[in-house]
Amino acid sequence: MSQLRITDVQTILTAPEGVNLVVVKVYTSDAGLYGVGCATFTQRFLAVKTVIDEYLKDLLIGRDPTHIEDIWNTLNVQSYWRNGPVLNNAMSGVDMALWDIKGKLANMPLCDLLGGRSRMGVAVYRHAEGTSKEEVLDNLAKFVEQGYKYVRCQMGGYGLEGQEIWSPKDSFQHGIYYDPAKYMRSTIDLFQSVREKFGYELQLIHDVHERLAPSDAINFAKEMEQFKLFYLEDLFSPEQSRWFENLRQHSSIPIAMGELFNNPNEWIDLITNRYIDFIRVHLSQIGGITPSKKLATLSSVFGVRTAWHGPPDLTPIGHAANIHLSMHFNNFGIQEFSGWQDPIYEVFTDCPYIENGYIYLSDKPGLGVDIDEEKAKKYPYVYRQRPWTQSRMPDGTMWTP
Ligand code: CO
Numbered sequence: 422m423s424q425l426r427i428t429d430v431q432t433i434l435t436a437p438e439g440v441n442l443v444v445v446k447v448y449t450s451d452a453g454l455y456g457v458g459c460a461t462f463t464q465r466f467l468a469v470k471t472v473i474d475e476y477l478k479d480l481l482i483g484r485d486p487t488h489i490e491d492i493w494n495t496l497n498v499q500s501y502w503r504n505g506p507v508l509n510n511a512m513s514g515v516d517m518a519l520w521d522i523k524g525k526l527a528n529m530p531l532c533d534l535l536g537g538r539s540r541m542g543v544a545v546y547r548h549a550e551g552t553s554k555e556e557v558l559d560n561l562a563k564f565v566e567q568g569y570k571y572v573r574c575q576m577g578g579y580g581l582e583g584q585e586i587w588s589p590k591d592s593f594q595h596g597i598y599y600d601p602a603k604y605m606r607s608t609i610d611l612f613q614s615v616r617e618k619f620g621y622e623l624q625l626i627h628d629v630h631e632r633l634a635p636s637d638a639i640n641f642a643k644e645m646e647q648f649k650l651f652y653l654e655d656l657f658s659p660e661q662s663r664w665f666e667n668l669r670q671h672s673s674i675p676i677a678m679g680e681l682f683n684n685p686n687e688w689i690d691l692i693t694n695r696y697i698d699f700i701r702v703h704l705s706q707i708g709g710i711t712p713s714k715k716l717a718t719l720s721s722v723f724g725v726r727t728a729w730h731g732p733p734d735l736t737p738i739g740h741a742a743n744i745h746l747s748m749h750f751n752n753f754g755i756q757e758f759s760g761w762q763d764p765i766y767e768v769f770t771d772c773p774y775i776e777n778g779y780i781y782l783s784d785k786p787g788l789g790v791d792i793d794e795e796k797a798k799k800y801p802y803v804y805r806q807r808p809w810t811q812s813r814m815p816d817g818t819m820w821t822p
Contacts, residue, residue: 425526426450427486430478430515432460432470435797437764441466442736444792445473445514449486449522456486456521457792459705459739460514462506464810466802472511476500481515487526489519493711504684509708516709517742517788524787531745531788535714542779543747545731545758546571546626546651554611558618565619568777571651571755573626576611596811596819601633605641612648624651626677626755631658631821632812638664642672651755652677652699652728658821659687665696677701677754680730688716692723699754703730704742713742717750726754733759737769741788744773744780756780768796 429448434441443460462469477496484492496512497503524531532538549561549572557576564572577599608627615625627650633641638656645653652675657664659681668676677699682688683706691697700720704713717727727750729743740758747756758780766772770791771783783789810822 423485423487424450425454425485425487427481427484430473430481432473432514433792433794433797434466434470434802435768435792435800436802437768437797437800438733438762439803440734441802442734443469443510443514444736444738444797445511445518446792447481447486447515447518447522454522454525456518456523456525456787457738457790458514458517458519458521458709458788459736459742460510461705461735461739462510463734464807465507468507469510469514472507473514477511477515486519486522489516489523489711492516492519493708497708506683506706509683510705513705513707513709516711517705517738520710520742521787528786530782530784530786531710531742532748532782535745535749538748539751539753540748542776542781543744543753543756544571544778545569545756545775545780546573546624547758547760548573548575550575550577552577554607554614557611558614561615561619565623570622570778571624571626573628573654573757574611574615575628576607596813597808598813598815598817599632600815601637604632605637605644608641609644612645616648621649624755625649626651626654628654629656631655631661631681635661635664635667639668639671642668642674646672646674650674654678654701655680660821662687662691665691666694669696675699677728680706683707685712685716689719692720692725695723695725697725699726699728701728701730701757703732703735704746705735705739706730710742710746713746717746717752721750721752724752726752728754729756731757731759735759736790736792737761737765737772738788738790738792741773741782741790744782745788748782764800768793768800 431446433444441463445458445460448455547564551557654677675698678697679700679702682702747753773780812820812822
């Protein structure tokens with residue numbers, strides 16, 4: 422039995438790019454040995470911090486940090502009610518930090534600890550966006566020039582018209598308005614132009630972002646088949662995921678799903694019935710590395726590939742966890758990556774790096790990324806309501822974001 426013990430758990434809040442990030446640091450009785458993890462739930466970051474500081478810390482101090490499986494299961498059931506985004510993100514911060522410690526103890530990068538690399542580098546996709554077709558095509562050309570082979574194309578963010586109505590809080594119309602019919606027409610027109618200009622070598626992705634009614638979504642998927650997408654993402658909301666069975670009877674378009682999932686019951690049927698082609702959960706949203714490696718293994722049995730969620734509201738520590746899993750698992754599909762600005766490189770050290778459309782990890786043990794807490798203080802968290810999670814139909818009806 423190891424004599425190593427957890428001695429402290431700290432939560433660090435920082436916003437180097439104006440997006441609130443949550444980092445957990447787990448200290449051990451071996452001076453200098455600690456781990457870091459990502460617990461970022463940017464829309465409810467203070468709730469996550471409270472769970473860690475007020476509930477998990479006490480439970481963790483004195484435990485052996487090498488017992489990751491036991492600790493994860495203990496944290497999962499100890500509050501009796503489980504599987505929510507706040508608790509899962511808090512657990513993820515701890516879980517990633519424990520894997521980081523385990524890697525440091527073994528003197529191995531996480532992907533080696535998991536069983537070794539399946540590939541030399543991890544192919545990533547970037548986001549070509551714009552408010553007009555020309556802008557999207559220009560941004561896409563820049564990514565192609567930089568060597569990216571996979572690009573997601575979105576006009577006006579997630580099918581929005583850029584028509585933000587940001588009225589005072591007490592007004593009921595507060596939100597961003599979009600028109601589903603216009604979104605479908607303009608997206609089909611965009612992809613027509615993308616294929617005309619760039620041909621069929623480029624791998625294309627599009628994210629519907631659960632913004633269509635199910636029957637419209639099925640017709641849209643059928644129309645999009647002609648563009649030979651790598652995949653179409655979030656065609657239905659998680660609440661409507663039974664529609665995937667229906668979709669499979671009408672269309673062979675590759676489907677990616679899962680960034681909003683919290684609970685294994687949300688993915689078991691989709692995977693075991695082969696209703697989706699790519700599973701793209703947000704690692705911290707399901708509780709970290711421990712549940713994600715089980716999910717990846719289940720997916721591999723049914724021929725479902727991974728496409729872990731990699732948005733800007735994720736620390737480089739969280740991105741590194743994604744990339745280690747992508748590097749290791751045979752059933753890897755693609756990795757989303759959003760790119761970083763200078764302040765991120767100031768706060769986080771040894772970040773993964775891009776070369777010719779592939780992302781690589783530092784060869785440090787564990788997750789390989791660290792946080793400079795002094796530099797993190799330069800970018801304190803900011804509190805603001807984000808408009809994009811208040812999407813409305815043309816008549817003002819609230820819709821899934
Ligand atoms: Co998405």
